[in-house]
Amino acid sequence: DAKTTQPPSMDCAEGRAANLPCNHSTISGNEYVYWYRQIHSQGPQYIIHGLKNNETNEMASLIITEDRKSSTLILPHATLRDTAVYYCIVPLANSKLTFGKGITLSVRP
């Protein structure tokens, strides 16, 4: 897998947007960027993924820079239930997803 780098933690206020950064400077042209999250004690949950265009779904938006070396996951209106560990992953084709330590997002009231 292409290496990803995430800060260990961040926080945001409830109702505000949470912007979670990820660096993946060694990404190749055909590699996707995935985001998963893990709420305490639960199994990881798929959030979103993208190749080079920005993506949006009911959970979040994914902004990928033009050079694809970094991306930002945006939770537009964070709630307390969004407190979790968020994993940014870039898997190679024919390779298994590798989960690092992720970024711990704390949403404060």
Next chain:
Amino acid sequence: NAGVTQTPKFQVLKTGQSMTLQCAQDMNHNSMYWYRQDPGMGLRLIYYSASEGTTDKGEVPNGYNVSRLNKREFSLRLESAAPSQTSVYFCASSEYWGGSNEKLFFGSGTQLSVL
């Protein structure tokens, strides 16, 4: 719509005991995976099954065996449990194996303690 179901949710074993963790998915997925997660760590892949009838080692296979019983079910067996195997175990599935455009669906985990 159950998704990925794991049993049991909790288990306590004594060193040397054996047990099997069960996993079933109802999404007609071809590929299934077993991960373990230790405190403060990311998930590490133990074994995976790219398709029915095949299994392969992941990052940390020692001390474990797996069986892909059919398309739905993928079990993980500890033949002689050791305290180092105390962990939370997650089963996952995906439609296909290894594609860069594939997403995984996870079960809720089994918390295993080996005394």
